[in-house]
Amino acid sequence: MNRAYQIKIVTTELEIQQCWEVAFLLRPHLKKANWSSMILEMMQNEKYSIAGIMDDDKFVAFAGYRAMTSLHSGNIIYIDDLCTLESHRGKGLASQLLDYIKSIAxxxxxxxxxxxxxxxxxxxxxxxxxxxxxxxxxxLACGVRR
Structure with a gap:
């Protein structure tokens, strides 16, 4: 029997910190020391949101997304980040998060x-x-830092 997982909207600094393990798997260049402050700034200034899935007291999957408008794509939701811990892959969590974001759109x-x-x-x-x-x-991207 498949376990039912619930999506949780991440809003607090503690919840942001609890997403670190999943985020670091996807974005190993990030530093834990400024993770929470970076996310809080993105939430405040860039309409960034996180939807996550917890197993017990641990986030095992998350999606970071934002509402935006571009000349190319129009009025969209852009998914910046989507990742599931390896231990929870194959359980449909990414699909559940994608469905959730599509429902918001x-x-x-x-x-x-x-x-x-x-x-x-x-x-x-x-x-x-x-x-x-x-x-x-x-x-395409072009790095500008040395």
Whole structure:
């Protein structure tokens, strides 16, 4: 029997700190010392939100997303981050989070839900394709720090 997991909206600094293990798996370049302050600033200034899934007292999956408008995609929800702890993969948690974010997009009359993924992250790409996403663009970046 599959266990039912509930989505929790992350709002407090303690909850942000509890997301660290999942976030670090996806973003190993981040530093734990400024994780909470960075997220709080993003929440305040950039409409960033986190939806997470807990197992007991531990976040095992999370999605960071924001409402935004771009000339390319229109009025959208952009998913910055989506990750599940390896111990909880294959349980449909990423799909549950994607469905939740798509429901927000529908209820707030957005044009689309958009995300970027690494070219080599085939596991994530399979999840996204299974959940109705399509390859529609190539994201390019140019580093400016030395």
């Amino acid at each position: 529908i209820s707030s009359n957005k044009d689309a839900v958009v995300l970027d993924t690494d070219f080599n992250n085939h596991t994530a790409q399979k999840v996204y394709l299974k959940n109705g996403f399509k390859f529609v663009a190539v994201h």
